Amino acid sequence: MVFGSKGAEAKKEPFKAFLPIKSLQFFSDKTLYELKQNLATVGQQLKKVEDDLSQKAIDPNASMDDIKALQQSKSDLKMRFDVIKEQHDSLEAEQKAKFEQNQGITAIEDPKQQKVQAKAEMIRATMQGRSMTEDARAALSDRKGNGGEKLLPKTVSDELLHEPFVKNPLRDISTFTNETNLEVPKISFQLSDDDFIADEETAKEMQATGDTVVFGRNKFKVFVPISETILKGSDVNLVQTVDQALESGLAAKEKKVALAKTPKVGEESMSFYGVGITEVTGETKYKAIKAAIASLHEDYRDNAKILMSFGDYSDIIETLANGNTTYYDAPPERVLGKPVVFVDAAVDPIVGDFRYSHFNYDIEMLKDRDKDVKTGIELFVLTAWFDHKIKLKSAFRIAKVAAAPTV
Incomplete structure (x- = not known):
């Protein structure tokens, strides 16, 4: 269509090529591609x-009728353009929402952001008493589990948005696994002569207790208070709050059972002080630690560390x-001869190869909600099962100061 300079033609048919506005209903049935073309x-x-x-407007020979006709055409076109654009934008937004819904968490390219959103979905689903979405469950699970495996310490510690309130230094030196019904050999290699073990103490221990370690399931719970504000807030803030609390709760429990001086009944096998590790004494703790290091077989001494209080x-x-x-400026390793790991719960220094300290979490984890009736705060509850085994007592020594002789 051409809008010429003849005012009569423009006035007679200002925009005959377009249908009345009410006829634009047909656009609602068109595809987004067609709407883009029409737009x-x-x-x-x-x-x-x-x-x-x-x-x-700047042509002195143009009549006012010509100008008015063009103004009317512009108004009509602008109205039609706005109608089509509104329908286009609405359909585009609808299709985008459907696409994102269909893609879900798996459509997020950033793995860290994907994990944050999946964890937030898991927490909200638990607190609201509904099921997790399949993609959130898949994002949090290495196996076909219930979507809780990625909350465990082996993986959580590398994904925390912020540092936990409580830490377990054993995480850096002990072995951690996430397996159900785990059984492991006490020694990770064998020789052609099965009867040959260089350390006689180790040989006697294995003869007395067998050559494998079977891990049990010791149940415990971690309670995380979550306010309504946190629950309805951003994914990042929600995940940060829960992750910090869970990591702190797990770390506190691990330290408590592994370093209990007087373990609870049934938890003796989880404590360094409850399994009967050989004690080495000295006139001072310094001499006791030195003697403990020297008393280890060289296979363990080479990789030994000292766990003690600051x-x-x-x-x-x-x-x-x-x-x-x-001495104050010297690193602890140079002072004591082996790397030192500080933890206040180690009332008597423990010296040994901490690869033989093994924590195992069952992959089964239960997530639930509860309420603190005193405060009214909702609680995210994690129920977990774990065990700590000293795979070889002969790989460790406990350093103690010798009792003063009685007069």
Whole structure:
């Protein structure tokens, strides 16, 4: 269609090529692609009319009727353009929402963001008493489980958005696994002569207790208070709150059972102090630690570390220094001869190869909700099963100060 300079033609048929506005209902049945085409077509025609109107406005020979006809055409086209654009934008948004819904969490390219959104979905589903979405369950599960495996310490510790409130230093030196009904050999290799073990103490231990370790299932719960504000807030804030609390709860439980001086009944096998590890004494803790290191078989001594409280180490430094500041600046490994890991719960220093300290979490985990009746705060509850085994007692020593002789 051409809008010429003849005012009569323009006035007679200002925009006959277009249907009345009410006839635009047919656009609702069109595809997004067709709407895009229509939008482009009407847009081009609108621009042409606007350009013609601009030319007419400055043409002294153009009549007012010509200008009014073009203004009317522009108004009609603008109205039609807006109607089509509204339908186009609405359909595009609808299709985008459907696409995102169909794609779900798996459509997120950033693995970290995908994990955050999946965890947030799991937490909200638990607190709302509904099922998780399949893609959220898949994103949190290495196996065909219930979507809880990725909450375990082996994986959580590398994914935390912020540091936990409580840490377990044994995480860095002990073995951690997530298996159901786990059984492992006490020694990870065999020789052609099965009767040959260099360390006689180890040989006697294996003869007495067998050559495999069977892990049990010890149940415990971690309660995480979640306010309504946190639950309805951002995914990142919700996941950060729950992750920190879960990681702290797991770490606290691990330390408690592994370093219990007087273990609870049934938990003796999980404590370094409850399984009968050989005690080595000395006049001071420094001498006791040195003697404990020396008493280990070389197979364990080469990879040995010292688990002790910072208070004990400070006392040793103060005694050794005797006014010499050199000891205060020296790294603990140089002072004691082996790497040192500090944890206040180690009331008596433990020396040994911590590869033989093994924590195993059952992959089954239950997630539930509860309520603190005193505060009214909703609780996210994680029920887990784990065990800690000292695979070889002969790989460790406990350093103790010798009792003073009685007079």
